[in-house]
Amino acid sequence: MAEETTLLRTSSVSKRFRGVVALSDASIRLEQGEILGIIGPNGAGKTTLFNVIAGAMRPSSGSVIFRGRDITRMAADRRLRLGLARTFQLMKPFVSLTVYDNIVVGATGSGLSKRRARARADEIVDLLDMGRIASRSAGAINAVQAKRLELARALSAQPVVVLLDEIFSGLRPDEVDDLAAHVRALPSRGQTVMMIEHNLPAIRSVSERVLALSAGAVIREGSPADVFDDPEVVSSYLGKRSRPAH
Ligand SMILES: Nc1ncnc2c1ncn2[C@@H]1O[C@H](COP(=O)(O)OP(=O)(O)O)[C@@H](O)[C@H]1O
Ligand SMILES: [Mg+2]
Known part of the structure; x- marks a missing residue:
């Protein structure tokens, strides 16, 4: 079984x-x-x-x-x-984008429209308590925050x-x-x-x-x-x- x-x-x-x-x-x-x-x-x-x-x-x-x-x-x-989603051991966020937009990109990659991808990103930011860093550049966050972004990106694909x-x-x-x-x-x-x-x-x-x-x-x-x-x-x-x- x-x-x-x-x-x-x-x-x-x-x-x-x-x-x-x-x-x-x-x-x-x-x-x-x-x-x-x-x-x-x-x-x-x-x-x-x-x-x-x-x-x-x-x-x-x-x-x-x-x-x-x-x-x-x-x-x-x-x-x-x-x-099937994954995080990368060697993280590679888009450093020219904000944390939030990185999550949107992840959601778009799973096949969502732009509008639904944003709604998904809002949910994930909430879920992982990322409100404080969402509008920062992904190139300007520390390693701990980058780990969380990796998780957020993977989860954005639901x-x-x-x-x-x-x-x-x-x-x-x-x-x-x-x-x-x-x-x-x-x-x-x-x-x-x-x-x-x-x-x-x-x-x-x-x-x-x-x-x-x-x-x-x-x-x-x-x-x-x-x-x-x-x-x-x-x-x-x-x-x-x-x-x-x-
Ligand atoms: N793309 C690759 N090309 C050549 N060798 C690789 C590649 N990826 C992994 N290896 C080799 O395969 C073995 C297992 O690596 P890896 O899966 O990264 O191990 P772990 O994640 O457990 O540390 C290592 O000897 C590594 O050097
Ligand atoms: Mg490894």
């Missing part, structure tokens, strides 16, 4: 870049309404997994299934219109699934708490979340299920407590793991 609640899954996805194996036979599933945490050391393949799911890259082999439909070869903009790539990195604990409260509220708005994160307390506070990647492969899946304490996961972070990359 897994298929009924599984919103998104990858089936044996591999991605090779010349000599590097970024993903190796990775099968993951995202259940309707959950917040799934993805952890793993730098270079584990986390962002590549998001690239393959969101359509920025095609996998070398394997497939991506969204709502029962094979989207492996579908263009990224079509996936966005189907409800996605079914939102992929968050390290949105808590570099934030102070109080800033993490504030943003985490917004992430926790997403499922009640009908949004399902997959979240790459190094900040373990942040994951613990929002996720019930975590998946660990190492050298492109899924090495553990379970509750945050089980996964964080797993010896193989711990050693992958300490760089002791000598698993060959193919």
Whole structure:
């Protein structure tokens, strides 16, 4: 019956870049309404997994299934219109535009008219308490505000699934708490979340299920407590793991 609640899954996805194996036979599933945490050391393949799911890259082999439909070869903009949105680890707002107009652009990209995109942007500004910075230039906001803009931009597409790539990195604990409260509220708005994160307390506070990647492969899946304490996961972070990359 897994298929009924599984919103998104990858089936044996591999991605090779010349000599590097970024993903190796990775099968993951995202259940309707959950917040799934993805952890793993730098270079584990986390962002590549998001690239393959969101359509920025095609996998070398394997497939991506969204709502029962094979989207492996579908263009990224079509996936966005189907409800798959992401944030970028390396943020790239339009610095010549205001924060508000960046959100409008995001909403327009999901297929809305200018007028409806503005209404959506108003909603998102309200939702994420961004009123104070909405009229500022996106080139003049600090890193914390830029993280929030990334989230706002992704949510402006009113996605079914939102992929968050390290949105808590570099934030102070109080800033993490504030943003985490917004992430926790997403499922009640009908949004399902997959979240790459190094900040373990942040994951613990929002996720019930975590998946660990190492050298492109899924090495553990379970509750945050089980996964964080797993010896193989711990050693992958300490760089002791000598698993060959193919
Ligand atoms: N566009 C690319 N071209 C070549 N190698 C890449 C590219 N993207 C990622 N890689 C390599 O794939 C591996 C996984 O990278 P990435 O998915 O960014 O890891 P993570 O997000 O877990 O830190 C790394 O070895 C990285 O150097
Ligand atoms: Mg990454």
